Amino acid sequence: MKEPTDIGLNRTGIGTSPLDSKELIEAAEATVPSSEGDASGIASLRISYAEESGIVGTMPPPSTVKGAVKSVLEGLGAKNPAVFLDKLAERLQFERTGTRMYESVLAKFDALGSFDGGPSREALLEFHGEELRHFHVLRSALESMGADPTALTPSADIAAVEASGLLQVQNDPRTTLPQALHALLVAELADSEGWDMLIELATNLGHEAMADDFRDAMRAEEKHLAHVRQWVANHAMQDAEGKLEQAA
Amino acid sequence: MALDLTKETGVALDAQEDFTWRDMVREPISKLNDDAFTRLRIILMNGVEMEANRFQHAFARMNAPMRADLARVRRIETHQQVLVNWLLPADQSPLETTIAYEQVAIEVTASLALLEPDPYIAQVLRFGLLEDFDHLYRYSALMDRMEGKDANAILQSYTDVLPGRPTVVEHRYPTDDLREPYDRTTASPITKLVSLTIMAGEQQTQNYYQNIGPLFADPAARLLYAEIAHIEEQHVTQYESMIDPHETWMEKWLLHECTEVWNYLACMEQESNARIKAIWERMVAYELGHLNHVMDLFRRVENRDPFEIIPTSLPEGIKYMSHRDYVRQVLKNEVHLRSVGTQFVPVGEVPPDSPSIAYNRQINSAGSPSQTVAAGYVYTPGTELAKKAA
Numbered sequence: 001m002k003e004p005t006d007i008g009l010n011r012t013g014i015g016t017s018p019l020d021s022k023e024l025i026e027a028a029e030a031t032v033p034s035s036e037g038d039a040s041g042i043a044s045l046r047i048s049y050a051e052e053s054g055i056v057g058t059m060p061p062p063s064t065v066k067g068a069v070k071s072v073l074e075g076l077g078a079k080n081p082a083v084f085l086d087k088l089a090e091r092l093q094f095e096r097t098g099t100r101m102y103e104s105v106l107a108k109f110d111a112l113g114s115f116d117g118g119p120s121r122e123a124l125l126e127f128h129g130e131e132l133r134h135f136h137v138l139r140s141a142l143e144s145m146g147a148d149p150t151a152l153t154p155s156a157d158i159a160a161v162e163a164s165g166l167l168q169v170q171n172d173p174r175t176t177l178p179q180a181l182h183a184l185l186v187a188e189l190a191d192s193e194g195w196d197m198l199i200e201l202a203t204n205l206g207h208e209a210m211a212d213d214f215r216d217a218m219r220a221e222e223k224h225l226a227h228v229r230q231w232v233a234n235h236a237m238q239d240a241e242g243k244l245e246q247a248a
Numbered sequence: 249m250a251l252d253l254t255k256e257t258g259v260a261l262d263a264q265e266d267f268t269w270r271d272m273v274r275e276p277i278s279k280l281n282d283d284a285f286t287r288l289r290i291i292l293m294n295g296v297e298m299e300a301n302r303f304q305h306a307f308a309r310m311n312a313p314m315r316a317d318l319a320r321v322r323r324i325e326t327h328q329q330v331l332v333n334w335l336l337p338a339d340q341s342p343l344e345t346t347i348a349y350e351q352v353a354i355e356v357t358a359s360l361a362l363l364e365p366d367p368y369i370a371q372v373l374r375f376g377l378l379e380d381f382d383h384l385y386r387y388s389a390l391m392d393r394m395e396g397k398d399a400n401a402i403l404q405s406y407t408d409v410l411p412g413r414p415t416v417v418e419h420r421y422p423t424d425d426l427r428e429p430y431d432r433t434t435a436s437p438i439t440k441l442v443s444l445t446i447m448a449g450e451q452q453t454q455n456y457y458q459n460i461g462p463l464f465a466d467p468a469a470r471l472l473y474a475e476i477a478h479i480e481e482q483h484v485t486q487y488e489s490m491i492d493p494h495e496t497w498m499e500k501w502l503l504h505e506c507t508e509v510w511n512y513l514a515c516m517e518q519e520s521n522a523r524i525k526a527i528w529e530r531m532v533a534y535e536l537g538h539l540n541h542v543m544d545l546f547r548r549v550e551n552r553d554p555f556e557i558i559p560t561s562l563p564e565g566i567k568y569m570s571h572r573d574y575v576r577q578v579l580k581n582e583v584h585l586r587s588v589g590t591q592f593v594p595v596g597e598v599p600p601d602s603p604s605i606a607y608n609r610q611i612n613s614a615g616s617p618s619q620t621v622a623a624g625y626v627y628t629p630g631t632e633l634a635k636k637a638a
Contacts, residue, residue: 009281012401014629020405021629023572027408028627034414035616037623039393039632042468045620049467172338174275 004176005239056154059086063148084201085147090155091194092138094187095131097163101187102128104170108180111173115244117234118177123227130220137213144210159194163187178235185232188225195221250561251513253506258536261320267327275523276337279344282521284404285568288352289515290335290524291345292566293531295352295452296445296511297329300504307497314497317545321538328531335524340402342460343395343469346387347402349453353380354407356449358571358578360442363564369439369490372427373446374578375585375592376483381575382412382618383476389622392631394466400629406570409627413583415618418479419611420587421603425485428590432492432499437506437559440491444507445566447487454480471617478611498546499557505539506558514565 002008014021059082106124114120142149152160169175169183195218202211238244277286304322308315336345354377361373388399388409399409430439457480461473495503512535516528543554585592588602598605628635 011283011404012280014398014400014405017405020570020572021400024400024405024408024627025629027410027576031410031626033622033624033626034411034416035619035623037620039623041620041623042393042466045468045471045617046466168338174278174337 003239003244004179056157059153060148060151062146063151081205084205084207085142085145086153086155087194087198087201088138088142088145088147089149089151089153090159091198092135092142092149093152093156094159094163094191094194095135095138097160097167098131098187098191099128099135101163101166101170101184102131104167105177105180105184108170108175108177112177114177115235116238118231119181119227127220127224127227130217130224134217134220137217141210141213159190162190178232178239181228181232181235185225185228188221188228192218192221192225251509252561253509253536253539253558254555254560256536257540258538259533261324261537261541264324264534264537267324267331272327272330273334274331276335277521277524279337279340279402284348284351284402284406285355286519286521286524287336287340287348287402288355289519289528289568290332291348291352291452292356292445292449293511293515294329294333295448296508297325297332298452298455299444299448300325300508301329302451303500303504307501311497314545314549317541321541324534324538328534331527332531335527342463343387343391344397344402346457346460347384347391347399349456350380350384350387351403351407352449353377353453354384354575355568355571356566357446358574359567359569360446361578362571362574363438363566364442365436366430366439368428369430369443371592372486372490373442374582375587376446376450376486377575378412378579378583379415379418379479379483380412381408381410381579382415382418383479385409385411385625385627386415386472386476386618386622388627389625390469390472392625392627392633393621394469396631396633398629398631399627406572408572408575410579411622412579413585415475415479416612416616417586417608418482419604419608420482421607422482422485424587424589424602424604425482426489426590427486429490429492432495435492438563440503441507441510441563443487443490444503445511447484447491448507450480450483450487454484468617468621472621475617496550498542498550501542502539502546502554502557505535505542506562508535509539510562510565513562514568517565518568 010016014025102124105119106121106128109119109121109124139149166183166187170180195214199211199214199218202208202214235244277290279287301322304318304325308318308322311318340348357373357377357380361370361377364370364373384399384403384407391397391399403409430443432440454477457473457477461470461477464470464473509532512528512531516525516532519525519528539558546552546554546557584595586595586598586604587593588598588604626632
């Protein structure tokens with residue numbers, strides 16, 4: 001099977017067709033644009049629309065009476081308790097997507113096998129289980145605060161948009177295991193930062209038990225990050241040194 | 249290859265009901281490695297299948313006795329469309345696909361204009377060509393300035409990235425987009441095939457932009473797609489008005505099927521990717537089956553010989569190649585033309601009371617997205633950042 005780093009027929013560069021590209025470049029250099037200016041016009045449009053636009057959405061109201069009471073009580077500790085709920089929901093969405101990401105990577109593993117210094121199936125399964133557990137930890141945390149864990153909050157929505165490119169990479173049947181792991185690395189980096197902030201918020205708001213649960217999760221996520229980072233690096237180094245051996 | 253339509257029967261309709269989801273959803277082409285013209289063929293044929301589908305729906309809505317036959321053929325056209333369009337890969341973003349759509353609109357339109365024997369119809373094609381040529385320049389500027397990406401990774405140096413007839417001046421009053429139709433009784437068969445093909449191509453482009461415009465977050469992109477989708481609507485108006493409205497429904501169906509055979513044959517003959525070529529071969533055989541089915545219907549329904557409508561052998565097909573020199577010549581000679589009703593005149597001869605002048609002034613009165621996005625833009629390999637000092 002071909003590797004993406006094998007020399008092939010990539011036609012995207014300007015050097016692929018010197019005669020055609022010479023024509024293209026010479027004509028472009030003689031361009032007389034139909035309007036003067038530069039890319040700053042695009043910035044002006046962005047600014048103008050941003051000034052007139054609303055926001056992507058807001059937080060839902062508390063889903064239960066208990067939740068409403070909780071919100072008031074939490075309000076004693078935080079000026080805006082919805083911030084914590086929004087961040088909890090963001091992490092929840094991310095862990096849910098992260099669980100699915102590991103399923104994608106497992107399928108890639110089953111189809112293509114691993115490499116020396118790459119993941120074992122057991123490790124991927126273990127991390128998958130931990131992502132799922134973290135989702136449940138967050139679901140419980142939101143429920144304990146009277147919030148609806150199924151609501152898509154603004155931060156959860158944006159986090160899902162951010163992750164959408166990663167899923168495209170992992171689910172494309174043409175991408176390799178190392179390519180899928182690279183996308184996973186981006187996710188784990190963001191995840192690690194996310195837990196860090198969540199622990200700080202929980203601690204500051206006095207949710208000590210919750211902060212302890214989150215520290216457990218953080219330790220698992222740090223382990224994920226360290227491993228995924230190593231797998232990606234191992235593959236690149238071996239590939240560069242011509243030592244790559246596929247081992248199913 | 250001259251295909252004798254009096255003898256080629258293709259695959260019978262019954263034998264075409266052999267699709268499965270796995271058959272339709274196959275490995276896509278490589279954005280990086282496949283030739284740009286493979287991508288162009290896929291995009292055009294998606295448009296041709298889309299038109300087959302939409303036309304047959306309209307036909308069925310107004311002709312009860314034909315519903316069963318239309319439903320059967322249309323279902324196969326739908327399978328074909330999925331098989332063809334799903335050959336586009338997931339790493340090709342909507343904006344990259346847009347660049348490819350405009351390359352289709354330039355290279356295919358240029359080839360059609362060169363094939364077209366009717367001088368007026370050829371002029372209409374060249375008129376549209378210069379507008380789509382400008383769209384490529386605008387979208388390339390957007391891709392460079394919004395995403396930091398080089399449009400030539402898609403174009404593969406086959407097509408120039410230069411201003412054409414500026415998009416800002418393309419906005420016309422609706423009746424200035426209407427054209428004189430060919431005469432169904434005297435027009436050359438190729439004129440009918442050319443007209444249907446260009447209409448199908450532009451229609452799918454309009455549909456595509458109308459659908460994907462809102463997928464973009466950047467207001468510059470949302471605005472540019474809104475603006476160019478409008479021009480594509482104008483182009484659909486232009487190209488569908490070239491077609492004789494007096495053709496009967498059955499004549500039109502025959503011509504649609506003939507157009508599909510003609511187009512798939514050109515794809516098959518020029519395809520460089522063996523895996524894709526095999527798909528084109530199968531599609532030619534299936535479309536010949538559709539054509540024969542419709543020829544039989546035509547004989548029964550209209551009691552006429554279908555070869556009064558379609559040619560007995562197919563004319564020369566679309567050339568999938570760079571038309572750089574031809575496009576430059578058209579640009580030099582005709583960029584100054586504007587339409588007044590169904591005719592083309594130099595910009596200086598547009599009457600001051602032309603409704604297009606008022607229309608254009610109104611629609612651009614709060615700014616022109618295409619002018620803003622490409623302000624001062626000069627295509628540079630590796631994006632314009634390559635020339636910008638760090």
